[in-house]
Every structure is written in C-alpha cells, then in structure tokens.
Amino acid sequence: MxxxxxxxxxxxxxxxxxxxxxxxxxxxxxxxxxxxxxxxxxxxxxxxxxxxxxxxxxxxxxxxxxxxxxxxxxxxxxxxxxxxxxxxxxxxxxxxxxxxxxxxxxxxxxxxxxxxxxxxxxxxxxxxxxxxxxxxxxxxxxxxxxxxxxxxxxxxxxxxxxxxxxxxxNSTFAKCYICSSRLVEFRHRNCANLDCNKLFLSCGICVEELRGCCCSDCTCAPRLRPVLPGNQRYQKWHLYRDDELQMQS
Missing domain, CATH: 3.40.250.10 (Rhodanese-like domain)
Structure with a gap:
C-alpha cells in the first residue's frame, strides 16, 4: 500500500x-x-x-x-x-x-x-x-x-x-561546487568535459579559472567543449569537434 x-x-x-x-x-x-x-x-x-x-x-x-x-x-x-x-x-x-x-x-x-x-x-x-x-x-x-x-x-x-x-x-544549498561561495543565480551548468558532463553549480570566477569544468582533472580531458557564456546549453559533440577540425585544417 x-x-x-x-x-x-x-x-x-x-x-x-x-x-x-x-x-x-x-x-x-x-x-x-x-x-x-x-x-x-x-x-x-x-x-x-x-x-x-x-x-x-x-x-x-x-x-x-x-x-x-x-x-x-x-x-x-x-x-x-x-x-x-x-x-x-x-x-x-x-x-x-x-x-x-x-x-x-x-x-x-x-x-x-x-x-x-x-x-x-x-x-x-x-x-x-x-x-x-x-x-x-x-x-x-x-x-x-x-x-x-x-x-x-x-x-x-x-x-x-x-x-x-x-x-x-540558509547554508544547505546554492553554493559554488568548487569554492563553496554563495551564489546569486540558482542555475546549474554541465561540465565542459564531455565524458564527465556533471551538472554543478559554479560561481563566475571558478567557471573562468577552470574553463567551465567541475574540477582541475577535467580541464585536461581529451574532449573539452568551449566555455558557454550565461545560461546557454551545450549542443551535440560533433558540432564542436567539426569546428576544431576546420580550425586545424
């Protein structure tokens, strides 16, 4: 029941x-x-x-x-x-x-x-x-x-x-996942490392320093997406991969 x-x-x-x-x-x-x-x-x-x-x-x-x-x-x-x-x-x-x-x-x-x-x-x-x-x-x-x-x-x-x-x-929520500072905007972002893709909260300083990643380890990952400004969401990986290949050619 x-x-x-x-x-x-x-x-x-x-x-x-x-x-x-x-x-x-x-x-x-x-x-x-x-x-x-x-x-x-x-x-x-x-x-x-x-x-x-x-x-x-x-x-x-x-x-x-x-x-x-x-x-x-x-x-x-x-x-x-x-x-x-x-x-x-x-x-x-x-x-x-x-x-x-x-x-x-x-x-x-x-x-x-x-x-x-x-x-x-x-x-x-x-x-x-x-x-x-x-x-x-x-x-x-x-x-x-x-x-x-x-x-x-x-x-x-x-x-x-x-x-x-x-x-x-209230200290139980709305803190930066990385530095624990209090956030003004209650909105998650995905880690720039495609193979992590963790949903996390981050302050602007940590987003910039870690290039949109959730931790320093992810900044060295092979499949990194660009840092997205504001409230944008990531698109399919092949779009970023194709852009990178075009830049290298």
Whole structure:
C-alpha cells in the first residue's frame, strides 16, 4: 500500500500547524506532547542544491537511487535521516518534483515497517501553482533547458524581507561546487568535459579559472567543449569537434 496523498492546501496546513523538527534531536522537550514529523526530500542532490522545503531532510548522496536510507533496521547510518526513528509514531511527509518518485518510494518504506506515510500530491510544481512559495526556499529544478525556475513562475508573490533573509542565512544549498561561495543565480551548468558532463553549480570566477569544468582533472580531458557564456546549453559533440577540425585544417 502506498502513502496517503495530500493536496497542496493540506500539505501547507501540515507545515503551518507544526514546526517540522529533527526527530533525532536531543533538544526535543519530552514533557510536551507533540506528533513527530519527518519532512523527506525524495530527489537528487543537484535538485536539492537550488531549492527545497524549509526543515526538509535528504541523505548526503548525489543521486537518490544511490541511497539506502530507511533500509537498515540494525545499522544507524549518519547520513540516513530515517535511522533510529519511531516507525509507528512518526509521520513521514515525502515530496519530489512531480509526485512520482515519492509515490514509488513510499511502497519501499511501507515494506520496511513505516506506518504513517504521506506524499505531496502532484509534487512541488503543483504545490507552487496552488500555494506559492510558502515554506519553500530557493528555486525548483526542472528537467528541460530552463533547469531552474523561481517560485514566481508558478504563482506570483512578493518576496518579503523575512523570506529574503531565510534564503541568505540558509547554508544547505546554492553554493559554488568548487569554492563553496554563495551564489546569486540558482542555475546549474554541465561540465565542459564531455565524458564527465556533471551538472554543478559554479560561481563566475571558478567557471573562468577552470574553463567551465567541475574540477582541475577535467580541464585536461581529451574532449573539452568551449566555455558557454550565461545560461546557454551545450549542443551535440560533433558540432564542436567539426569546428576544431576546420580550425586545424
């Protein structure tokens, strides 16, 4: 049995009615009865990097398929946000971009003994369409040439000073992959090394110094593409290869 889907309005009500907190925290006041919640991001690392719900958790892995959090009943893994929590008395609220991944993953968690599973119906994109950026920090990663969309794309709403401060103070995303400096623009680029092609965030200085690559090793790769200015995307490799051959002839 899969998780219970929550409409965007119900999801927002859940987040507004409780302070989503770390159920593993030692700071929890046991004298105050409170329903335990875990807000779980079921997306890839590069999606999380540019935006997520305030108070959400995800494991420290690049690709969601590479994680096993919630799988182990015996080992407590440091990067596993579900390790050691009460499976019967903790509400697990899961979300992804469109709602499919968390729906599939909920069946796995159900098999692992987690009882109270909920998903965001239609995913983050549906939530932003209906509720705007409430409790959401940053942009939303999308799987097309745009790569990153601000919440205002879905539902226009003025960014308050309080919300701006939350974005600035949040240290869990929107940093340069190379030098860890804070970024102004939440948009990925592909590594100029065709055989790497890693999606990563980079500041302008690192783009220039590493010629559009994600690391110094990639700058020595045999199939390097030119550094793309601004928000351009790479084309097929043969276009760059043919241009280079013409220059050599």
């Amino acid at each position: 899969r998780a219970t889907p929550l409409a965007p309005s119900e999801w927002k009500k859940r987040l507004d009615s409780v302070d989503v907190f770390d159920v593993q925290s030692d700071k929890e006041d046991s004298s105050v009865p409170k329903k335990k919640f875990m807000l779980l991001d079921v997306r890839n690392g590069y999606e999380w990097d540019i935006g997520h719900f305030q108070g959400a958790h995800r494991p420290n892995v690049d690709c969601f398929r590479g994680t096993s959090f919630g799988f182990s009943a015996e080992e407590v893994v440091a990067s596993d946000p579900l390790a050691g929590i009460d499976k019967e008395n903790t509400d697990i609220l899961m979300y992804c971009t469109g709602g499919i991944r968390c729906d599939v993953y909920s069946t796995i968690l159900r098999q692992r003994g987690f009882q109270n599973l909920y998903t965001l119906s239609g995913g983050v994109s549906n939530y932003l369409n209906h509720e705007g950026p409430s409790k959401w920090l940053g942009n939303l990663f999308v799987f097309d040439s745009r790569l990153s969309l601000p919440p205002s794309t879905y539902k226009s709403r003025e960014i308050t000073e309080e919300r701006h401060n939350l974005l600035y103070e």
